[in-house]
Amino acid sequence: MQSIAKEKFQVIGLEENAVEETARPRIGYFQDAWRRLRQNKVATLALFILIAIVIMVIIGPKLSGYAYEEVDKAARNQFPNAKHWFGTDKLGRDMFARVWISGRVSLIIGVAGALISAVIGCIYGGIAAYFGGVVDDVMMRIVEILISVPYLIVVIVLSIVLQSKGMGTLILAMTVTGWCGMARFVRAQMLSIKNEEYILAAKALGVKPWKIITRHMIPNTLSTVIVSITFDIPGYIFSEAFLSYIGLGIQPPKTSWGALASAAQAQFTFYPYQLFFPAFMIALTMLCFTLLGDGLRDALDPKLRK
Amino acid sequence: MNDRLIEVKDLCKFFKVGKGNTLKAVDHVNLYINKGETLGLVGESGCGKTTCGRTILRLYDATSGQVLFDGKDVSKMRGKELLEFKKRAQIIFQDPYSSLDPRMTIGEIIAEGMDVHTNYTAKEKDAKIAELLNSVGMKEDFANRFAHELSGGQRQRIGIARALAVNPDFIVCDEPISALDVSIQAQVVNLLIKLQRERGLTYLFISHDLSMVRHISDRVGVMYLGSLVELTKSKEIFENPRHPYTKVLMSAIPVADPEIDGEKKRIEIKGEVPSPIHAPSGCKFRTRCPYATEVCAQEIPKLREVKEGHFVACHHCNEE
Numbered sequence: 001m002q003s004i005a006k007e008k009f010q011v012i013g014l015e016e017n018a019v020e021e022t023a024r025p026r027i028g029y030f031q032d033a034w035r036r037l038r039q040n041k042v043a044t045l046a047l048f049i050l051i052a053i054v055i056m057v058i059i060g061p062k063l064s065g066y067a068y069e070e071v072d073k074a075a076r077n078q079f080p081n082a083k084h085w086f087g088t089d090k091l092g093r094d095m096f097a098r099v100w101i102s103g104r105v106s107l108i109i110g111v112a113g114a115l116i117s118a119v120i121g122c123i124y125g126g127i128a129a130y131f132g133g134v135v136d137d138v139m140m141r142i143v144e145i146l147i148s149v150p151y152l153i154v155v156i157v158l159s160i161v162l163q164s165k166g167m168g169t170l171i172l173a174m175t176v177t178g179w180c181g182m183a184r185f186v187r188a189q190m191l192s193i194k195n196e197e198y199i200l201a202a203k204a205l206g207v208k209p210w211k212i213i214t215r216h217m218i219p220n221t222l223s224t225v226i227v228s229i230t231f232d233i234p235g236y237i238f239s240e241a242f243l244s245y246i247g248l249g250i251q252p253p254k255t256s257w258g259a260l261a262s263a264a265q266a267q268f269t270f271y272p273y274q275l276f277f278p279a280f281m282i283a284l285t286m287l288c289f290t291l292l293g294d295g296l297r298d299a300l301d302p303k304l305r306k
Numbered sequence: 307m308n309d310r311l312i313e314v315k316d317l318c319k320f321f322k323v324g325k326g327n328t329l330k331a332v333d334h335v336n337l338y339i340n341k342g343e344t345l346g347l348v349g350e351s352g353c354g355k356t357t358c359g360r361t362i363l364r365l366y367d368a369t370s371g372q373v374l375f376d377g378k379d380v381s382k383m384r385g386k387e388l389l390e391f392k393k394r395a396q397i398i399f400q401d402p403y404s405s406l407d408p409r410m411t412i413g414e415i416i417a418e419g420m421d422v423h424t425n426y427t428a429k430e431k432d433a434k435i436a437e438l439l440n441s442v443g444m445k446e447d448f449a450n451r452f453a454h455e456l457s458g459g460q461r462q463r464i465g466i467a468r469a470l471a472v473n474p475d476f477i478v479c480d481e482p483i484s485a486l487d488v489s490i491q492a493q494v495v496n497l498l499i500k501l502q503r504e505r506g507l508t509y510l511f512i513s514h515d516l517s518m519v520r521h522i523s524d525r526v527g528v529m530y531l532g533s534l535v536e537l538t539k540s541k542e543i544f545e546n547p548r549h550p551y552t553k554v555l556m557s558a559i560p561v562a563d564p565e566i567d568g569e570k571k572r573i574e575i576k577g578e579v580p581s582p583i584h585a586p587s588g589c590k591f592r593t594r595c596p597y598a599t600e601v602c603a604q605e606i607p608k609l610r611e612v613k614e615g616h617f618v619a620c621h622h623c624n625e626e
């Protein structure tokens with residue numbers, strides 16, 4: 001073997017009494033997650049776009065100077081121009097105002113739907129996992145039955161029974177079975193955590209059951225639940241858009257992105273911009289939520305901490 | 307009798323499995339542990355060592371039998387008394403990867419027991435955590451770390467620190483070294499011995515590593531299929547095992563010197579360990595025992611004293 005000359009080696013630094021580990025300032029779990037989320041450029045960008053969308057949804061309808069329901073027969077089907085930034089629809093209503101006002105409905109339904117299902121699902125799944133046995137069996141059979149009911153039928157039945165097709169009905173219709181998925185998810189998470197040795201260690205230390213739940217079981221499921229909520233929101237936004245598109249959702253004069261797309265679809269070949277804006281907003285919002293969820297999943301996992 | 311910290315009388319822990327089957331994980335085990343000593347508990351995988359340890363700590367409720375801690379029946383403890391018992395009796399787990407909560411920092415993990423049993427201020431708690439970390443040979447900086455940042459040996463030391471945080475008298479060491487590298491095993495065992503000397507701890511040391519058990523234990527109990535088959539002084543069991551199963555077990559210890567190891571005679575036994583769900587009648591070892599006779603199939607051998615402090619459960623062991 002070729003020997004390497006000693007001169008080729010050089011000391012590049014050696015600290016006397018170097019401490020094996022350097023101290024790190026004590027930071028909380030969510031602080032740390034936030035720090036890591038910011039390092040993820042894609043997720044940060046998605047977060048900023050979402051914040052921008054939310055701000056525009058709040059102030060946007062006022063910006064163009066036209067009310068969203070204001071009909072102007074003289075300005076029908078105008079392409080985007082200096083006066084109407086996103087153009088006008090077939091009744092001469094300003095698309096810019098309409099896109100943002102409908103964004104309110106879509107976002108509220110998306111976020112509210114996901115949150116309500118998450119809360120119900122967590123409580124239900126948590127109870128099933130904690131008590132186990134017969135309770136668990138019965139509760140999970142109920143979930144399986146509910147999950148097998150097609151939600152289109154639920155929506156139609158509910159809108160007939162409640163005699164309304166407003167936002168409330170839509171949220172109710174989507175969450176009435178929507179929480180089942182979350183319940184299953186939370187139950188599975190809690191069941192796997194329940195058998196971990198650190199739970200046993202806490203029991204051996206005499207930690208009280210509710211403290212075991214709040215200090216070990218919930219924190220260990222929370223991050224996956226947050227991620228799952230973020231992934232659920234685009235699903236709800238899309239469901240709303242789909243229901244409005246087929247005419248089961250928001251009714252005029254109120255509007256949502258799905259309803260806008262549905263109205264534009266009739267004259268899509270002549271005025272494609274009328275479809276483009278709502279469709280683009282749906283796609284952008286869904287994409288941003290998905291990317292943010294992806295970033296959150298990495299940020300909330302302490303095993304990926306560097 | 308007064309120096310016995312733990313006394314286990316006819317302890318049974320059965321699990322129901324499937325339809326009408328019971329798994330006798332711990333089957334009428336009798337043993338005692340004196341204050342300040344280490345009792346090693348050895349046996350093959352699945353022979354009920356871990357279940358035995360956990361049942362003693364009341365992590366599982368015993369099916370029948372008694373565990374006396376300082377003369378008091380553990381299963382009858384309630385409320386404050388039970389909390390006091392949990393403060394005095396602790397456990398170190400086998401798997402250092404699943405025994406630490408991944409969401410908590412090391413400091414929080416160690417402080418968990420203190421939160422239950424003491425009311426230190428935040429400052430006192432920090433000082434205590436630092437002291438505990440030092441006593442298990444780690445720097446106090448680790449308090450801000452998460453468990454996954456540490457190596458297996460470091461994690462196991464955190465597990466020890468967590469148990470020590472409540473100043474226990476008795477610790478069940480549930481195979482604390484079997485998940486570690488050989489070089490780290492010695493470190494952890496020596497740490498346990500050092501802590502025992504400093505704090506006067508009593509250990510129940512569960513392991514299947516016979517040479518480690520010899521190193522740390524004062525007395526050793528041997529389990530086979532949920533039953534205790536032999537219980538005596540550590541030196542005695544390695545030099546003069548009486549139960550046929552113990553003899554086999556001892557002959558299987560490898561010796562580092564190949565010349566001696568090559569000369570050593572291994573006793574071989576036939577067959578596999580029977581399923582604990584359908585354990586043989588009478589003496590559980592009879593299906594594999596070279597000395598088995600009719601009486602072994604009919605009567606369950608009782609643990610009896612064949613020599614002072616030497617207990618064996620076998621029909622064919624004569625008293626000396």
